Amino acid sequence: MSAREPLPGLRTEDHGLLRFLTCGSVDDGKSSLIGRLLYDSKSILADALATIERTSRKRGLEAVDLSLLTDGLQAEREQGITIDVAYRYFSTGARKYIIADAPGHEQYTRNMVTAASTADLAIILVDARKGVLTQTRRHSYIAHLVGIPHLVVAINKMDLVGYSREVFEQIRRSYLEFAASLDIRDVRFIPLSAINGDMVVERGENLAWYEGQTLLELLETAPAAHSEAVEKFRFPVQYVCRPRTAEHHDFRGYMGRVESGEIAVGDAVQILPSGRTTRVRDIRLLDQSLPQAGSERSVTLLLEDEVDISRGDMIVKADEPPRSAKQIEAMVCWLAEGPLEAGRKLVVRHTTRETRALVAAIEYRQDINELKRVSGGRLAMNDIGSVTFKLAQPLFVDPYRENRATGAFILIDEATNDTIGAGMIV
Amino acid sequence: MDAHLSAVAPTAALDHLDWLEAEAIHILREVAGQCANPVLLFSGGKDSICLLRLAEKAFRPGRFPFPLLHVDTGHNYPEVTAFRDKRAAELGERLIVRSVEDSMRRGTVVLKSPGESRNKHQTVTLLEAIAEFGFDACIGGARRDEEKARAKERVFSFRDDFGQWDPKNQRPELWSLYNARIHPGENIRAFPISNWTELDVWQYIAREGLDLPSIYFAHTRPVVRRNGALVPVTPLTPPRSGERIEEVSVRFRTVGDITCTAPVDSVAATVEQIIFETAETTITERGATRLDDQTSEASMEQRKKEGYF
Numbered sequence: 001m002s003a004r005e006p007l008p009g010l011r012t013e014d015h016g017l018l019r020f021l022t023c024g025s026v027d028d029g030k031s032s033l034i035g036r037l038l039y040d041s042k043s044i045l046a047d048a049l050a051t052i053e054r055t056s057r058k059r060g061l062e063a064v065d066l067s068l069l070t071d072g073l074q075a076e077r078e079q080g081i082t083i084d085v086a087y088r089y090f091s092t093g094a095r096k097y098i099i100a101d102a103p104g105h106e107q108y109t110r111n112m113v114t115a116a117s118t119a120d121l122a123i124i125l126v127d128a129r130k131g132v133l134t135q136t137r138r139h140s141y142i143a144h145l146v147g148i149p150h151l152v153v154a155i156n157k158m159d160l161v162g163y164s165r166e167v168f169e170q171i172r173r174s175y176l177e178f179a180a181s182l183d184i185r186d187v188r189f190i191p192l193s194a195i196n197g198d199m200v201v202e203r204g205e206n207l208a209w210y211e212g213q214t215l216l217e218l219l220e221t222a223p224a225a226h227s228e229a230v231e232k233f234r235f236p237v238q239y240v241c242r243p244r245t246a247e248h249h250d251f252r253g254y255m256g257r258v259e260s261g262e263i264a265v266g267d268a269v270q271i272l273p274s275g276r277t278t279r280v281r282d283i284r285l286l287d288q289s290l291p292q293a294g295s296e297r298s299v300t301l302l303l304e305d306e307v308d309i310s311r312g313d314m315i316v317k318a319d320e321p322p323r324s325a326k327q328i329e330a331m332v333c334w335l336a337e338g339p340l341e342a343g344r345k346l347v348v349r350h351t352t353r354e355t356r357a358l359v360a361a362i363e364y365r366q367d368i369n370e371l372k373r374v375s376g377g378r379l380a381m382n383d384i385g386s387v388t389f390k391l392a393q394p395l396f397v398d399p400y401r402e403n404r405a406t407g408a409f410i411l412i413d414e415a416t417n418d419t420i421g422a423g424m425i426v
Numbered sequence: 427m428d429a430h431l432s433a434v435a436p437t438a439a440l441d442h443l444d445w446l447e448a449e450a451i452h453i454l455r456e457v458a459g460q461c462a463n464p465v466l467l468f469s470g471g472k473d474s475i476c477l478l479r480l481a482e483k484a485f486r487p488g489r490f491p492f493p494l495l496h497v498d499t500g501h502n503y504p505e506v507t508a509f510r511d512k513r514a515a516e517l518g519e520r521l522i523v524r525s526v527e528d529s530m531r532r533g534t535v536v537l538k539s540p541g542e543s544r545n546k547h548q549t550v551t552l553l554e555a556i557a558e559f560g561f562d563a564c565i566g567g568a569r570r571d572e573e574k575a576r577a578k579e580r581v582f583s584f585r586d587d588f589g590q591w592d593p594k595n596q597r598p599e600l601w602s603l604y605n606a607r608i609h610p611g612e613n614i615r616a617f618p619i620s621n622w623t624e625l626d627v628w629q630y631i632a633r634e635g636l637d638l639p640s641i642y643f644a645h646t647r648p649v650v651r652r653n654g655a656l657v658p659v660t661p662l663t664p665p666r667s668g669e670r671i672e673e674v675s676v677r678f679r680t681v682g683d684i685t686c687t688a689p690v691d692s693v694a695a696t697v698e699q700i701i702f703e704t705a706e707t708t709i710t711e712r713g714a715t716r717l718d719d720q721t722s723e724a725s726m727e728q729r730k731k732e733g734y735f
Binding site: 014016017084085086087088089091095096098110111113114117118238239241242243245247248251253255256257285286287294296297298311335349350352404405408409410412417418419422 | 600
């Protein structure tokens with residue numbers, strides 16, 4: 001017992017939670033890599049393993065195919081492909097991980113954008129035999145566009161290139177060359193073999209020349225915060241609590257999540273859109289009163305003055321308001337079957353606010369394979385482009401680069417209610 | 427460097443349970459903010475017990491902006507239904523119980539054999555309750571780590587007017603911008619603890635000091651061993667001929683329909699001991715204890731397509 005690692009869940013230190021994205025196709029060994037992470041971190045349980053052993057045998061495979069662990073839907077199993085984003089979980093005891101597993105094919109750009117939208121780190125898989133491909137550039141562009149601060153280029157299948165340091169260095173150089181053009185800053189490179197387990201969780205014995213961290217070591221130490229900059233306080237109001245009971249007769253609580261920044265009791269705040277100012281009297285979480293609340297905390301704010309506030313309003317610090325916009329320019333990823341064209345009316349959902357919007361212009365479409373701009377026209381499904389919207393009601397926005405929560409929005413079709421687009425405000 | 431560190435400190439200070447809790451509260455408040463007539467599915471099981479705690483954190487000192495609904499198969503352990511009623515009363519919230527047996531009397535549920543699992547039949551009763559009360563959203567305690575079809579389900583999962591889930595045609599879900607817009611008759615299923623694992627649930631129960639039905643803890647119970655699972659001996663699940671009844675110390679990891687919920691060998695008498703066993707365990711929760719999910723690799727996906735939670 002004493003020689004064993006402490007059990008997950010029993011350790012006292014807690015380094016929180018890291019959400020990361022894996023991008024690549026089945027051919028890059030992505031499913032094997034995830035399978036290996038889960039397997040070597042002892043996150044695969046006996047019956048799940050028995051199921052994939054059965055399936056491996058049924059398919060006539062000699063070894064257990066760890067990639068089967070990430071098979072999800074019936075249609076995917078039948079076709080041997082990944083259709084949709086799947087979420088996986090594992091914990092090392094020190095940290096909990098949420099993996100968003102996005103399919104790699106070009107036509108699934110929308111899935112990658114979806115998976116990237118909540119990730120703090122992206123693992124981009126490169127096949128050591130093939131080097132930096134169009135797909136690698138596409139994945140890197142999207143990860144960067146969606147604002148993932150940390151990229152890890154996992155150069156996989158090192159076993160098939162004789163664990164060659166030269167191959168690794170060459171891929172590294174050519175990646176850095178193109179990354180410079182995208183202004184990607186934090187990028188790390190790891191040579192590995194997911195099949196053999198080298199440099200995933202264990203170091204293995206085949207890559208002695210590599211002195212950097214294993215993939216898991218890197219994940220364990222990567223900053224979990226989405227942004228390392230000091231962000232402005234943004235608190236979109238989700239719900240107003242007015243119990244009107246004898247005990248809480250005058251209670252007015254403004255409920256929401258601190259989307260960014262920090263708020264403390266006594267801080268001067270401004271309410272948008274009214275522009276009224278007051279101060280924070282208390283910050284509640286059930287029966288606790290908190291002196292302050294930081295990013296990603298869901299709390300209830302009590303204010304010093306009686307102000308008329310409802311869902312969709314935003315509470316910000318009095319001296320750092322966001323921009324009030326009736327027209328926005330954004331990079332849009334189009335998610336729907338039919339194309340997006342200028343003149344279309346739709347609904348924009350931004351923070352807890354919704355407004356109708358008109359597509360005023362589509363300036364250009366980004367060719368995500370060649371990383372070129374193609375001017376004008378329309379956006380087809382999976383296209384990404386620059387779009388200008390006119391809004392029926394003002395929104396309170398920050399540039400997406402500065403603030404993911406107040407820079408992002410989704411587009412909704414008024415007739416079908418489907419989510420048809422994702423936007424990032426420029 | 428110091429200034430840089432202090433800038434990230436507030437976020438870094440959130441431990442994983444704080445983060446999961448804050449996300450779940452945010453989801454519950456989005457349901458309340460976007461939906462006109464939601465309901466929270468409460469079975470007396472550990473996941474929905476966590477949901478109630480999260481709802482307290484989301485809405486107190488106000489009342490919950492939704493009632494609680496239990497779809498009772500009539501095959502529940504009495505400890506669990508008693509706990510269900512007690513918990514709802516303590517919270518002072520309205521509990522609606524709709525029973526599969528009523529659906530059987532109406533003829534909308536027809537059993538193939540009298541002793542069969544009523545788990546899948548809950549779907550009919552749930553859809554009837556949704557129609558009866560006009561619920562536009564059901565909040566459930568499902569988790570993505572339970573089963574592979576769930577790994578791809580959205581936090582806000584759209585169901586058409588037949589209650590069907592179409593896995594290939596789900597609404598994209600980006601950032602934490604949830605889209606609960608529906609037409610009359612359609613329905614949203616919202617899953618605030620999607621990102622939790624079984625271990626997270628137990629850790630949260632321990633941290634918050636939540637009460638649970640007694641059958642979650644080790645107790646001695648007559649069982650038989652069948653296909654690698656322990657099958658409790660009850661009037662609904664009598665031993666088959668040739669099976670030997672043993673008195674074994676067991677606990678339940680899930681508390682669904684008696685006919686398809688099996689206990690596991692355990693001596694864990696406290697939440698801490700359960701956490702220890704859970705962290706150490708080698709069998710996934712549904713694999714060990716849900717006799718109905720073993721039928722086919724895709725059985726959960728099939729039931730969800732038909733309108734199951």
